[in-house]
Amino acid sequence: MKKFIIPLMLIISGSIFSQVSIGTTDQNSNNRWTFGGGIGLGFGSQSSFYLQASPRVGYRITNDLEGGVMGSVSWQTSDYYRSTMFGVGPFANYYFARSFYVGANLQHYFINFKDKYYDYKVNEEETALYLGGGYMQRIGNNSFMQIGIMYNVLWKENESVFSSGLIPNIGFVVGL
Template structure:
């Protein structure tokens, strides 16, 4: 399964980057950006995790971008099942197309079911992620972003999340 999924994700991201780069011309200044990230995980007790976070942005200046990001994740194992949907605005500031600073607000809708204790929970939670990272060019106007974010609204005993620190990897096309 892993031998199939990893090449599939690489092919999809490469195709998306090449399609946008071919359609871009120097005379037509498009300020819209598109991107996001995809995550897959496996663990013990038949644990499986799938996550997608598409984003649409608009370059306010050459170095400042604002937009909307969504996220959906699905987790399952022998003991629990969880679905989480999030949506909110983001703001990115780019430094020489090598580094970026980011602010991202997300409102999450969480549905959790414990299979062992037959416990169900529907919650909502807010997160304000602040951070930044490194950008690597992968095409004409396409970049891979690798960074670290911290949820400044995270509270240890009242959050559904286990930590406020979030590593992230994503792609953006249109910069």
């Protein structure tokens, strides 16, 4: 089971925190809602295929603080296994100096895994609390590229479906 988790988390790490937010931050605007998400796609050996999407909706509480709800859904299949994972939970991001951010994301995952070779099925649930931050590089008027790292503080070795608690992330944010 751990063999499918490592590639899954690597792909998720690049896409779950990829964000495209729509909204404005100028002082005259009353629109504080942000929308966005990420998408991941992967192919590999043994006919493996991976597809992931992570929609999000947020609200700018202040110009530097944003809170909202994020979801995640992923499908992974190969000659030997098939898995589906759904996650949902709140997030908060604090932006400072327009070059850095810190964030928290609580996700509750519902995992369905089937080993095709042994006809073994697993249905599990797991909660993850990701804390971290990183650097933001402006790439346009209200567009930023984020490079950071998150850590699941609830992760426990040999008790989690995830192979590690550490999640690097690269993403894009529009509307900050």
